[in-house]
Amino acid sequence: MSRVQPCGTLGRVLFPLFRTLAPMSQTAAVVLAAGQGTRMRSSLPKVLHPLAGRPLVGHVLDALAPLAPARTVVVIGPGMEAVAQAVAPHPTVEQTERLGTAHAVLQARDALAGFTGTVLVLYGDTPLVPSATLERLVAAQTGPEAPAVVVLGFRPEDPTGYGRLLVGPEGLEGIVEEKDATSEQRALRLCNSGVMALEGRVAFELLAQVGNANAKGEYYLTDVVALARAAGRRCHVVESAAEDLLGVNSREDLATAERVVQERLRRAAMSAGVTLSAPETVFFSWDTRLGEDVTVGPFVTFGPGVTVASGVEIKGFCHLEACTVATGALIGPYARLRPGARIAENAHIGNFVEIKNATVETGAKVNHLTYIGDARIGSRANIGAGTITCNYDGFFKHHTDIGADAFIGSNSALVAPVSVGDGAMVGAGSTITSDVPAGALALTRAPQETRDGWARRFVERMRRLKR
Template sequence: MSYTADLSLIVLAAGQGTRMNSDVPKVLHKVGAAPLLHHALWAGRSIEPGKIVVVTGYGAAQVGKAALAFDPDILLVEQTERKGTAHAVACAADLLVDEKGQALVLYGDTPFVSGDTLLAMRTAAKEFDIVVLGFEAPDPGRYGRLIVDGNQLQEIVEYKDASPAQREISLCNSGVIYANKVLLFDLIAQVGCDNEAGEYYLTDIVALANKAGKSASYVICDAFETQGINTRSELSMAEAAFQSRARAEALENGVTLTAPETVYFALDTVIGRDTVIGPNVIFGPNVTIESEAEVKGFCHLEGCHISRGAQVGPFARLRPGAELAEDVHIGNFVEVKNAILDQGVKVGHLTYLGDAHIGEFTNIGAGTITCNYDGVNKHKTTIGARVFIGSNTMLVAPVRVGNDAMTGSGSVITKDVEDAALALGRAVQVNKPGLAVRLMQLYQAAKAARLKG
């Protein structure tokens, strides 16, 4: 991705979200397995800003950590007092004091603003000093109203301060602003708090700009894009809306979903065309699936990469660091974590592979476990190419099994196995003739005495 050096993105993420009834900062509640904040950053990144500033407040440390997890180059600033949106944007001024060009202001609790909408705002900003994102609301409620004359935006009036006539206007303010950066901070410095709430409204810069002879306009988007999340009910509706759109997009991109309404995507899920996704598949963050793969029903995937032609499931779990090469087969009740499986590896069922590298065309028998954790540290298991691991093999890491080797079923492998060797690590079987019957009679007699007694 190339970046536009003269564009800065400011994301406001200081609110607590009291209506969420939660100790978690509002912007960290999740939709599509990602914090609301990440959705705003994802949208903003689509127009390639040179710098990104996140304005934190309530839960600043948590919010900052989440922002840096999205992009370690993000700049953070804390709004220690919540005095309104203009004051929040002003907090970013010192971080952008030497920056020219444009600034885009987004909100960390508004996850659905699209990249196309932001591109339209950027285009409009070539002709106007300030561009505001608006939407037509069938029920405007308590949104601020856009007062316009043709394509000229004259002012934004907050609902609390609007006249009865202005409250009849259906063109509403989303809060998203694209503006000349120097002008933005100059105007914010002039904003007062003479309003019912006693706050510094970012929306006041429009009237101030017009008064100073600057130009302001607006772009209209679908009302859905401006939906802010303030309650648990709205969060659940946002999740449903996100999943509906993600499923439709996957189908449009050539992915087969056999039961679309049961598949749950994450914000950053990537799936290639002609891949088949079965019912009740759950995607966590950071999953990429190449073309012509198949994920069967009831699988949970997170932080993994699945290559072309691979098959996963049903009832499989891929955890972060799982890398499946082409034509790998993962069967039912298999868990893979931080492990690389080379081309053609088969893991049929009932297996755990963690902290491992499995060579090409190796077959892992049912019940195999890489014993990777000693209670303190993790250790790696390396299995070569064309190996046959017998059922119920315990591989006690760190350990290496060479190319073309084999382990006997039920073995506990604690030492390296050289290439082409057969490893047996189990107790010798001993048969005691007649002892089974005598033991059963003894057990039954003991039980009868206990019941009698």
């Protein structure tokens, strides 16, 4: 049984219109995401586990985007509303019983009714397949021989556990599971990834013929090759690198996939003009944007939503997330830019400084041991070591505004809401609770008391007691 679930009210209104009125592209996609992922030992659906800051299934959908599929349908299991939300606006269909991969693809039959182009079958837990590989699959299926099925194959270092692709003079002749293979077939290196391109005119007709006369009683997608061959149709193979077809079924697999995607992101950054002094220690998010001539030191982590303009230096051991850094800024070492941090041109953010939901304007300096939250730091202002914007009263967040050319002395606390005017100064060690006018000096400090000779007499007394 299949149930189409366009995501959200707008999706429920527009999806039927889209199916009726939109011109057909040459490609559609079915993404299988109904697996429970028991080996992950997690309450989170397997395809929602993050890879470079984005769910696994998000990487699959992103790889499809350059192909501009006419329709993309995601097959989910019962109770997977979180997956449906994550893949929006793509519609989902529910596989109420998990009876195998062919059965899963069949759940998309109604959603793809009338489609006659190439149907790609992908897996939500196989996130590293490049767009170029999917384009080659489509090109092979729509080529002169118009094969009914094109299977994506790969040659792993250790083929143990994978089905083997049997290739002959007329192309792909069959797929044999390892447990059913002869010793000669087990020696073959070309393996089945499960990713396929099917001719839309016959795809669901073939799938409907798949039986479940096997040990598991499941309907296997791989059987469509034998069914197509029996109907006199050709089947082909397209090969891809083994790392492109890594499936994530465990936490160990997820860590392996993270290593692969981070290597890709590092190479892409360096090719785009970024200097990474210790590439293996830098971790990117899938959407990190770095300009030319950015220099990144060792052990820097980029969370989602970071944009860094050209000519920025980010020193070692920094953490950036959902923030922007403008041209010429200097960040770190050991700085943390939290969501909403906006660092303007030539600003300096130094060691053990945390910025959250705040703007640091052009040329301002926040160089040491400081927390700036819910604030504006004006152009060329200088924030002394140990300064804190006290932005939270236990119930609400409040804003601190520091004007251009202001000077905040070390170890000051600015209790928001409060403003410090342009060119004003705050004396070191002050707690500021009222606005400071432009050009003024504000300080709150107990009078200093000096007792001559007290320290010398104290030391002498302690020494006598210790004898």
